[in-house]
Amino acid sequence: METRYDFVIVGSGVSGGYLAGLLVKSGAKCLLLEAGKSLNPKSFPLSPMDLHTQSSWGGGVEFSRQGNLSLYRAKCLGGGSVVSQALVDRVDNEILEDWAEITEVEAFKPSNFSNYYDTVEAVLRPYEIPRDAWNRNAEIYLKGFEREEYYWKPVKRAAHDCQDSAKSSDCIVCLxxxxxxxxxxxxxxxxxxxxxxxxxxxxxxxxxxxxxxxDHVEISARDKNGALTHYQTHHLVLAAGSFGTTEILLRSGLKKYLPALGTNVSCHPQFVSFGMFEEIVDAHRMAFSAVTSNDSKLRRLGVKMDSIGIDPVFVSMLLPGARKSLLKNLAHYRNLASISVSLRDESNGNLSLDRSGRLQFDKPTAPKDRHRIQQGLNLSRNFLLAAGAKSLLPKTQIFGLYLAGGCSLGTDLKTSVVSPQFKLHGSQRVSVTDASLFPSAPGTYPSLTIMATTQLAYEHLRKPV
Ligand SMILES: Cc1cc2nc3c(=O)[nH]c(=O)nc-3n(C[C@H](O)[C@H](O)[C@H](O)COP(=O)(O)OP(=O)(O)OC[C@H]3O[C@@H](n4cnc5c(N)ncnc54)[C@H](O)[C@@H]3O)c2cc1C
Structure with a gap:
């Protein structure tokens, strides 16, 4: 049994890593446990294949039980904050209003939550990608949007000295x-x-x-050799991400006390529309993603579109077809322009353990989401054609990067798992701070909101337990 800590934090991603910094600064004795490897700028994988296998769960990709979704989640020190494109945005006020009502957490009200956003933005210092770093793909996106009379805005990134200018073309390793x-x-x-x-x-x-x-919490964990280790702490914080935190709670046998555990899981289903152009587009060079939609018509549909450059490995993972048809498209890889389409999913998924104790994600595509996928596909194809695409490629596999829910925040035991004080219902010593708390899909890049929510949770945690 290891020594006692004030806090053991499980998961070192957007939430857990940030929280560990805050708690240590406040003088607490903390241990951070992370399932993934400790990589650093000198050891980050340089090929797309290596990055998928070395820093993701499931060796690169996992699937929903229905096979309709592929899921990517980080597994490394720093979690999703390391593998993300560092795109940041605040969620819409309507969504925050909704969260304040569902969770009964007043702090989510937009006028209150903006203070938490301000605090974490001071850490991340988001900047707008300068126009000289946009690639041809972003210019094609703009042309399509403007011809079809839709609004867009430049994206913001939490990065500095990125050198994503015309001179540097190697940001394909960014992920x-x-x-x-x-x-x-x-x-x-x-x-x-x-x-x-x-x-x-x-x-x-x-x-x-x-x-x-x-008077304490006992934790059991496996190291990379499979050996079991035990830790003791005064307070346990679960920040292992939507899937990881839910899995630990399910394995710990808490479903019988927390009936809402594993429910209400969203993933922002996403796909990519590809258009083939006569000109060279080189969507994988320069700034990966530079512009995003900012249009009330799309927002009403629950659809968001980004200009996105993705590497050849990702293209071959996403495009349907094998051998001849795939190779035909990949042969003209440099002429492909791409728009990513993501949906604010309303039909929620469910996480549970299968008979052998493995985590499974159930999320059949609901008719409403199917309809929106089709609308998003039609619109994005219109944008590509309006910008001059000569042909369109088949719709890609649908994937989820923005995983949330499973341990929703709230007061009602039937619909929530974690109290407005960020502790598990009925618990004094176990808190949750990550994206698993979200009561619904955030509708945009989630990291900034996860950090702001963690900042809020920290205010409760730093009070003596
Ligand atoms: C390829 C990719 C690109 C993305 N780009 C963006 C972007 O540009 N902007 C944005 O806002 N979001 C982006 N996201 C999403 C974002 O990364 C996630 O929403 C965010 O990281 C979730 O934060 P979290 O703290 O809930 O969990 P995570 O950051 O996923 O951290 C959870 C950590 O817990 C660890 N863990 C899990 N289970 C255990 C266990 N049992 N024991 C120990 N450790 C465990 C995991 O290995 C992981 O490191 C992207 C995601 C991916 C995969």
Whole structure:
């Protein structure tokens, strides 16, 4: 049994890594446990294939039980903050109003929550991608949007000195962690400074279960060799992401006390529309993503569209067809323009353990979401054609990157798992701070909102337990 800590934090991603930094700064003795490897700018994988296999769960990709969705989730020190494109945005006020009502957390009201956004933006320092860093794909996106009379806006990124200008064309490795160390993420902004201030970190340790005792919590975890280790802490914080946190709670046998556990899981289903152009587009060069939709018509539909450059490995993972048809499209890879279409999913999924104890995600495509997928596909294809596409490629596999829910925040035990004080219902010593808390899909890049929610949770945690 390891020594007792004030806090053991499980999961080092957007939420857990940021929280560890805050707690250590407040003087707490903390241990951060992370299932993934500890990589750094010198060891981040440089090929797309390596990044999928080295820093993701499921060796790169996981699937929903129905096979209708592929899911990508980070597994490395810094979690999703390391592999993300560092795109940041605030969620719409209507969504925050909705969350304040569902959860009965007044702090979600837009006028209150903006203070939390301000605090985390001061850490991430988002900047708008300068026009000289936009690639041809972004210009094609704009042309399509303007011809069809839809509004757009430049994206913001939490990065600095990114060199995503015309001179640098190697940002294709961005999703594996930035070798230039340009992203402002949990690893560089919180975990590494916190280690200097006394944070203990154990990577390649996967937490299995925990048990809450009267004056402490006991945690059991497996190291990379499969050996079981036990830890004791005064307070446990679960920040293992929507899937990871839910899985630990399910394995710990809490479904019988927390009936809403594993419900209400959203993933922002996303696909890519490809158009073939006569000109060279090189969508994978320069700024990966530079512009996004900012249009009330699309928002009403629950659809968001981004100009997106994706690497050849991702293209071949997403496009249907094999061998001849795939190779035919890949042969003209440099002429492909791409628009990513993501949906604010309303039909929620469910996480549970199968008979052998493995996590499974059930999310059949509901008729409403199917209809919106079709509308998003038609619109994005119109934009590509309006911008001059000579032909369109088949619709890609639908994938989810923005996983949320499973441990919703709220007051009602039937519909929520975590109280407005961020503790599990009925618990004194176990809190949750990550995207699993979200009561519905955020409708945009989630990281900024996850950090702002973590900042709010920290206010409850730093009070003596
Ligand atoms: C390729 C990609 C690109 C993305 N781009 C963007 C973007 O540009 N902007 C944006 O806002 N969002 C982006 N996202 C989404 C964003 O990364 C996630 O929404 C966010 O990381 C979720 O934060 P979290 O703290 O809930 O969990 P995570 O950041 O996923 O952290 C959870 C951590 O817990 C660890 N863990 C899980 N289970 C256990 C266990 N049992 N024991 C120990 N550790 C465990 C995981 O390995 C992981 O490191 C992207 C995601 C992907 C996959």
């Amino acid at each position: 594996g962690g930035c070798p230039r160390d340009s992203k402002y993420n949990s690893l560089t902004r919180s975990i590494l400074p916190a280690i200097q201030a006394g944070l203990e970190v154990q990577s390649e340790v996967e937490v299995q279960t925990f048990q809450e005792k009267q």
